[in-house]
Amino acid sequence: MREPIIEFKDFSFKYKSQKEPTLKNINLKIYPGEKILFAGRSGCGKSTLAHCLNALIPGSIQGDISGNLRVCGNDPGKLGVFGMSKIVGTVLQDTDGQFIALTVAEDLAFALENENTPQDELFEKVGDVAKKLDISDLLECAPGELSGGQKQRVSLGGVMVCDVKILLFDEPLANLDPATGKRTIELMDDLCKNDDMTVVIVEHRIEDVLHRDIDRVVVLSEGEIVADMTPDELLCSDVLSTHGIREPLYITALKAAGADITPDTHPQHIESMLIDPYKENVIQWFHKTERQKSETCDDTILEIENLCFSYDGINKTVDNASFKVKRGELFALVGKNGAGKSTLSSLICGFNKPNTGRILLEGADIAELSIKERGERIGYVMQNPNQMISKTMISEEVGLGLFVKGVPQDEITRRVNETLKICGLYPYRNWPISALSFGQKKRVTIASILVMKPEILILDEPTAGQDYAHYTDIMEFILKIKKALGITIMMITHDMHLMLEYTDRCIAMADGQLIMDAKPFDVLTDEAICDRAYLKKTSLYELSLKCGIDDPSEFTARFIDDERRRRKEACDEQNDIL
Amino acid sequence: MNRMISYENKDTPIHKLSGFTKLVFFLLWCITSAITFDTRVLVVMIIMGAMIYIISGTKWEQVSGVFAIIMFFMVLNILGIFFFSPYEGCKIYGSRTDLLHLFGNYTITSEQLFYEFNVLIKYFTVIPSIFIFLTTTDPSELAASLNRIGIPYTAAYSLEITLRYIPDVQDEFRRIKNAQEARGIEMSSKGSLLYRIKNTAVIIFPLLFSSMDRIEVVSNAMELRGFGKKKKRSWYSQKKLTAMDFATLAFIILFSIGSLVLTFADGSRFYNPFI
Numbered sequence: 001m002r003e004p005i006i007e008f009k010d011f012s013f014k015y016k017s018q019k020e021p022t023l024k025n026i027n028l029k030i031y032p033g034e035k036i037l038f039a040g041r042s043g044c045g046k047s048t049l050a051h052c053l054n055a056l057i058p059g060s061i062q063g064d065i066s067g068n069l070r071v072c073g074n075d076p077g078k079l080g081v082f083g084m085s086k087i088v089g090t091v092l093q094d095t096d097g098q099f100i101a102l103t104v105a106e107d108l109a110f111a112l113e114n115e116n117t118p119q120d121e122l123f124e125k126v127g128d129v130a131k132k133l134d135i136s137d138l139l140e141c142a143p144g145e146l147s148g149g150q151k152q153r154v155s156l157g158g159v160m161v162c163d164v165k166i167l168l169f170d171e172p173l174a175n176l177d178p179a180t181g182k183r184t185i186e187l188m189d190d191l192c193k194n195d196d197m198t199v200v201i202v203e204h205r206i207e208d209v210l211h212r213d214i215d216r217v218v219v220l221s222e223g224e225i226v227a228d229m230t231p232d233e234l235l236c237s238d239v240l241s242t243h244g245i246r247e248p249l250y251i252t253a254l255k256a257a258g259a260d261i262t263p264d265t266h267p268q269h270i271e272s273m274l275i276d277p278y279k280e281n282v283i284q285w286f287h288k289t290e291r292q293k294s295e296t297c298d299d300t301i302l303e304i305e306n307l308c309f310s311y312d313g314i315n316k317t318v319d320n321a322s323f324k325v326k327r328g329e330l331f332a333l334v335g336k337n338g339a340g341k342s343t344l345s346s347l348i349c350g351f352n353k354p355n356t357g358r359i360l361l362e363g364a365d366i367a368e369l370s371i372k373e374r375g376e377r378i379g380y381v382m383q384n385p386n387q388m389i390s391k392t393m394i395s396e397e398v399g400l401g402l403f404v405k406g407v408p409q410d411e412i413t414r415r416v417n418e419t420l421k422i423c424g425l426y427p428y429r430n431w432p433i434s435a436l437s438f439g440q441k442k443r444v445t446i447a448s449i450l451v452m453k454p455e456i457l458i459l460d461e462p463t464a465g466q467d468y469a470h471y472t473d474i475m476e477f478i479l480k481i482k483k484a485l486g487i488t489i490m491m492i493t494h495d496m497h498l499m500l501e502y503t504d505r506c507i508a509m510a511d512g513q514l515i516m517d518a519k520p521f522d523v524l525t526d527e528a529i530c531d532r533a534y535l536k537k538t539s540l541y542e543l544s545l546k547c548g549i550d551d552p553s554e555f556t557a558r559f560i561d562d563e564r565r566r567r568k569e570a571c572d573e574q575n576d577i578l
Numbered sequence: 579m580n581r582m583i584s585y586e587n588k589d590t591p592i593h594k595l596s597g598f599t600k601l602v603f604f605l606l607w608c609i610t611s612a613i614t615f616d617t618r619v620l621v622v623m624i625i626m627g628a629m630i631y632i633i634s635g636t637k638w639e640q641v642s643g644v645f646a647i648i649m650f651f652m653v654l655n656i657l658g659i660f661f662f663s664p665y666e667g668c669k670i671y672g673s674r675t676d677l678l679h680l681f682g683n684y685t686i687t688s689e690q691l692f693y694e695f696n697v698l699i700k701y702f703t704v705i706p707s708i709f710i711f712l713t714t715t716d717p718s719e720l721a722a723s724l725n726r727i728g729i730p731y732t733a734a735y736s737l738e739i740t741l742r743y744i745p746d747v748q749d750e751f752r753r754i755k756n757a758q759e760a761r762g763i764e765m766s767s768k769g770s771l772l773y774r775i776k777n778t779a780v781i782i783f784p785l786l787f788s789s790m791d792r793i794e795v796v797s798n799a800m801e802l803r804g805f806g807k808k809k810k811r812s813w814y815s816q817k818k819l820t821a822m823d824f825a826t827l828a829f830i831i832l833f834s835i836g837s838l839v840l841t842f843a844d845g846s847r848f849y850n851p852f853i
Contacts (some may be wrong), residue, residue, distance in 0.1 A: 082807040100799060100803075106814045109814035110803050110805070113814060114804040114807055115804060115808065115811075116811050119816060122812060122814050158803065349760050370764075372760070375761055379761075388761075390783040404762055404777065452761065
């Protein structure tokens, strides 16, 4: 039997600031060359487990450890963060944070520079790594000039120069668009195969990680390992759904169709899965499931006409965009980073002025309105709530916009309370904001915009970095306010599940142009569009074709309708209990 | 985009010099200029400075804003010297040649004019050298050079990392400002100055908090990659010294010594044309 490269023995850890241990009695062996996925919802301890591997625990983060941990025969606690950095290469979630130096080459060299490696050797090793990762042409580039995928490669290169034995990825997909995420997974797989590297991935987006083979998935819940099995076994069990982790969509669909999935059909990848045993189930289910009629409204609230914008006068960031938005619509603006989504929304909010074209709000041109005047009608919520919050108390923060507008105090109080009730924040109104979770802070920022009674709400990446449970929370909240206030909502997003399940319409952008404006299930089953907008075709597409259903878009639509129905029932049930 | 006196990569002999050479040159140059009041030396330095400025390919737009600010303070300084010490020149040069009586105790003298002229040209020897140094030296190479002349690498690197994040912080500032403006907090010139100052808190606090988050991420990332582990560190961007570098270093050392010898040959920092 081989020796494990990582071994946890009765390992527990408690953060200094917490009463309960975050990791309880972990027993886990990982062998050289294995590719392991740590999955679980936020707060389950998966990141804590990863931090024990690179010695951030106990090096930078203090707490009580009991039990044993061996990495490559060493005790990380004794070697410390520096010592472990030669064995375990950590790629952080935030590639911007990971990119330390001013150019790609210097960033790749960073770890070696710290080893006081002679310059000739630096040049040689940086050259080698750059070649391996196919970034030789980018060596002189500054971080701002790179795409998300390129930054990810640089991050990876920066830890690979040290000839590490283990690569540790902390939520590598969180900030990437679906297509780039897919490529990152492919890259990780190739590296692992070629270099006999042990790879540990911490991620809750299971379907995306399983795009390539994984040896084992370790599922954590409340600090304990609840499953340690091959992906095939895992997908056949109900471990994922019971622990609040999202299953791959095709698995959910198969289960919804009543199929009893078994490991011998290799459900890890939809492409190579043996679908024959389940075909009948799926086809039957498809025929008996009905599409719900969606209500449409014909009242146009926002109209974009031939909008063009360029930052430098040469490249058009927004190129002749035209579309109409109906009152009460919830739609998604999608496309890769730099496709022009954010610029388009900044044109609508008035942060930038279009070169040509018009924006009509309820039929009237808003070119003359200032940012502030537009803001009263079009609310804009930034991605990170910390970028918006400036007050210490919730009610103060929510009332800020009204306060500066000079609204009388009693009316402020009334409107703030009303908004807080809609947003489910009323019980916390006198809490300090610092005591809130990320999701609650997000609600506060949305509430602080809603209090202004805008007609349109623009949300920039509302669910970025959130796990399935929190994400569902935020989205249900958004649906609720949409229903309560009849507000029109535009979301900028990378998340395909979000588009599919929650939006009525999807506008895809690439290179500044609108390339498709359709129902989400039509967009996500169109291969050409998905390629251009850096989206990924939904796995339901493959599933329906494999089952001989030749209208994947209809199949997807019916599945999503069915999902929504079931989610609604689950929600109502929960409300009944409460 | 505001890109004042920041590094721009060009292909000139000045850019090719190592940051170390430029740093030493810059320091010796400034020290010489600070010590000497010898008009001959200062004039030579002005001519040389102008030549180097042209060779370095620095564009006027890159520096004009800062130049205007410096000019403003220079004029203040010159006037200040006159009003607080109208006969400083006479004291220095040991003579008094009245030109024009202004009022009260204030008379313009040749000596004072000459002294203030010297102060003025001292500025003009230093200003271009600052501009040239900043626009032709790659920040990471500068950090490497600072480390080379004995400044601890942690300090040198913090300078580099500050420069690395300035554009990011600027972007973030703009984004936060826009979002707050959309919330009705007027930050454009439409609001009164007092109102805007009062409301900068709504930008500053979020900016501060998100910057702190960033600092935590970055410092963890640096530690994970071994920053601070060893006493010494090597630099990817450090340029090897070439013949040109040695020639430049030799020149500036000789020039500084020569200037100071010439300056103090008559036993005073000042060149006295009034004898």
